[in-house]
Amino acid sequence: MAQAYAQLETLFARLSHIEESLALLHWDMAALMPAGGAESRARQLATLKGLHHDLLTAAATADLLDEAGGEPLSDWQAANLHEMRRDWLHAAALPGDLVTALSRAGSACEMRWRQARAAADFGDVAPFLAELLRLTREAAQVKGQALGLSPYDALLDQYEPGGRIAQIETVFADLADFLPPFLEAVLSRQPPAPAVARGPFPVQSQRALGLRLMEVLGFEFEHGRLDISQHPFCGGTPDDVRITTRYDEADFMRSLLGVIHETGHALYERGLPAAWRGQPVGRARGMSLHESQSLLMEMQACRSRGFMAFAAPLMAEAFGAAGQPGWDADSLYGANVRVAPGFIRVDADEVTYPAHVILRTRLERALIDGSLTVADLPAAWNEGFHSLLGLTPPDDRLGCLQDIHWYDGAFGYFPTYTLGAMTAAQLFAAAGAALPDLDRQIAQGQFAPLLGWLRTHVHAKASSLSTDALLLQATGQPLNPALFKAHLRRRYLDRV
């Protein structure tokens, strides 16, 4: 009888209900809440996070974790206990007051950032960011000591369990060497831009098309929604996955590929094993795998010649443009694999995207270790951006104000985007080896085989394995940047 373990399962189920409530409150804040609700929402979030922290770090929890370690457990139960201990270590390291203060500062800063970004006025949000950074550095310090990690690794570990910046730097250095000459080669051989379909593209038509393609990919509308937010994201819970997008009537493709991206996230959440719902082992493994699922759909499967052949008629039909120039599969594909350095990360092409991530990773490490202050951030951003991509942002809206992450307290998150891109290439290659007909299936809008493979090799594993072990089992090798580089070469140099 694993009594201590059973008590822990009850405790963690309650914790998951609080986490799910927080997820909904966050989603609502981003998608629907009127501005005047911000202060009370911040108080709600802070209190729920504080209660979660109190419950998780109650005196009995440490004893139960120790006791349960001596009880006979199945493999999944043992993995669950491991994840419980991980959660507890992260939480117990922080005093409850600091958790509440971080939540309040994060909400206040995020709401201010919305105005500051619109007005390209970094100074307006700077004091809020400075306070949030101060609290984050304090948390990183305390947590790092408790976990035996550097402050930055302690933050990174929240999003990427087991992730260590030293290993990531090695991979990023490899990419940083590869990309500049590769980018030059791509730009020098890039064919002329194809004819591009002209808008306006009505929001309602864009939305209908997005819903149609979500369905093609396997999104279950009985268990989710599509809404609008300034910064698209995938929120909610596995049984009620909420994805968001934003619409630009001059450019439907940007929103559409964003919807496909978030659908990849949603399919991962939805594919987590129902039997382990609410338990730590039943959660998604970490952010690099999460990002791999969104990028596998957006970049590997759908930004392909085959998928464009399938989707082009649907797109033309959605906007009443069948037969007009620019709506054939070749033009749409060509427009979607253009490479052009630009200021905005979320609009970046696959080739320049890693440079955006490398910049942010460098800057946030410096912010956390104290070698960069908030006041100096805009200048450091612009200088770093110029040295990586040869461009200088004309204002901070196109610079250090563009992303929500830091303003919401998420330091240590950015590296997972590029880890995710590499993981996506590796998983898609493995899926292609296992499903010889994959390209043809995608070109016919048949996603069930691909989704089935992902369900089995990624989603159903949840957090029962480490990221490294999962990738090894699924693909036969550890994370290997060569597969990502090979993908880029094929698409952008060989133009297959």
Next chain:
Amino acid sequence: MAQAYAQLETLFARLSHIEESLALLHWDMAALMPAGGAESRARQLATLKGLHHDLLTAAATADLLDEAGGEPLSDWQAANLHEMRRDWLHAAALPGDLVTALSRAGSACEMRWRQARAAADFGDVAPFLAELLRLTREAAQVKGQALGLSPYDALLDQYEPGGRIAQIETVFADLADFLPPFLEAVLSRQPPAPAVARGPFPVQSQRALGLRLMEVLGFEFEHGRLDISQHPFCGGTPDDVRITTRYDEADFMRSLLGVIHETGHALYERGLPAAWRGQPVGRARGMSLHESQSLLMEMQACRSRGFMAFAAPLMAEAFGAAGQPGWDADSLYGANVRVAPGFIRVDADEVTYPAHVILRTRLERALIDGSLTVADLPAAWNEGFHSLLGLTPPDDRLGCLQDIHWYDGAFGYFPTYTLGAMTAAQLFAAAGAALPDLDRQIAQGQFAPLLGWLRTHVHAKASSLSTDALLLQATGQPLNPALFKAHLRRRYLDRV
């Protein structure tokens, strides 16, 4: 130094953040949530309610309440302490397991009711309602003993603090005597139905018109939203008030008056004193006063000749019908004061509405005291309905399945609708005496004077006074059904 009191304020602020989170989760469940999210939402609600209960009934709370009673307090602080004790008494009476079980059973029953109502299949939801009733009776019993009240009064007191069924029965008996001959007189003298504007009325136009009139009444969109749900309601929090409606393209007036009704609720929430946000004394007084605020707007102020003169051109404009027959103020007013017995409470006119409430009050008293079983409810409903209004519902969708209340666990709520209607008539008469120009202002769409009077005499008082004391201060007399009857006579017999 009121130290115990100060600790209680901190505790009740945290409790209010949980209550606000629950309000948002409830609103989302009714307005947006996909059906597949129901089970996990029920677990979230149950856990948050359980945490709220644990926090409120923690061992220290009783001692703090006793200690604070001996501390020097301002009037508002003393009233706050009184409300805190009320909350505590209601909560401490119930074991935590029962609270959680009630929440789960309520969520499960409500979700099932949505299907059962659509299919007019009472049998489908009956086992869920029976279980919910079993738990509610248990709670009523236990709570009644703790509060020194009958089980039904213990339930009523949750919605109508200080409300007692014996007093309500006296008032309801008065109305039950007055109404049948009055109804007969109204029907015998009712003029022929005026020409009615024909639809379809597009949902988007209805929504735009609703938003326009919400603004006229004083709704602040920085602090609220209008959405859609099957059963319209006012939810959210004072800083983020969420009202809902449902649209029928064949009849815009029903939704529009519903929006005005919910706006009345929202203005009350929004007018609660900001200084007491999150404290029990800062909450709305009770459901009869809440309903008085919605009915004052819907029935007293806006279902009037004067308001229709103001609104008729806006309505005609909204649907591109200016100058067409049926869109003049007289026709619209005439159509809005038609009296016709019907099956659905929320569609009932002012004259027959009390009969709907009297029926439900009788039935729920019998369900709670055990003299009526769930299995016998449909027959008892149909028989009671026939004896009160001379009609027999053709199916349970038009009978005992029509309202959400019981299926959500809200027994003891129904009487507050008719108490609210009487209170609305009394408050509106007092406002008219204080504002001699009120009718003209309403006829010009100027609601600021009326809202100002309500803010001062009702909203700003929050829960610092009992319902009876508030009404006495605001109107100079206790609740007096004569004012409601005089209103009905003027509008429906004298046809002023």
